[in-house]
Amino acid sequence: SQQGEEDPQALSIQEGENATMNCSYKTSINNLQWYRQNSGRGLVHLILIRSNEREKHSGRLRVTLDTSKKSSSLLITASRAADTASYFCATDILGGSEKLVFGKGTKLTVNP
């Protein structure tokens, strides 16, 4: 079963707008990561946030983590058509087997 669940499943916005994707998970974690996948390609790591961190930035990306609510959000500011992709959260479960468990992803479309 999936540990992380992204919301929404699909998101369509205009270039220049901000895109927010959410991830909820079920059990305590060591860290949470976000990945991007262009259609039919491999995944690319975007950002990692540890369980003792609340917010992290990388370029136009901002990730928040709320361990009390077991949720994370990924914000992409000033989106571009090139940001069109699927975005996945992945969790490293605390006390688990060190494998990363992925959600089903949010498909983001940025219209020019």
Place this chain on the structure above:
Amino acid sequence: KAGVTQTPRYLIKTRGQQVTLSCSPISGHRSVSWYQQTPGQGLQFLFEYFSETQRNKGNFPGRFSGRQFSNSRSEMNVSTLELGDSALYLCASRPVLGDAGELFFGEGSRLTVL
């Protein structure tokens, strides 16, 4: 530094056949993980190898197997293929086990079972 290389990129098989997929990790990375990605189930963890030993295994039938060689290259094999095995198989590497940091993914092998 070269990325994770997966071969073949595309292949078509028929039911009942078997298939072997190959993965060469980033130089120096000793951990290799395999994932199956389908539209319905998303990314499902298959197994992880480290230093030629299987460290973790997902919930897949015994038809799915893998191995890792001394140079960290890994192969996975699926025997007695079923239609539902059609998927994108992704390999990912990382330097060591322990704190589950960033995974580096290959471009995947797309398997179609007819």
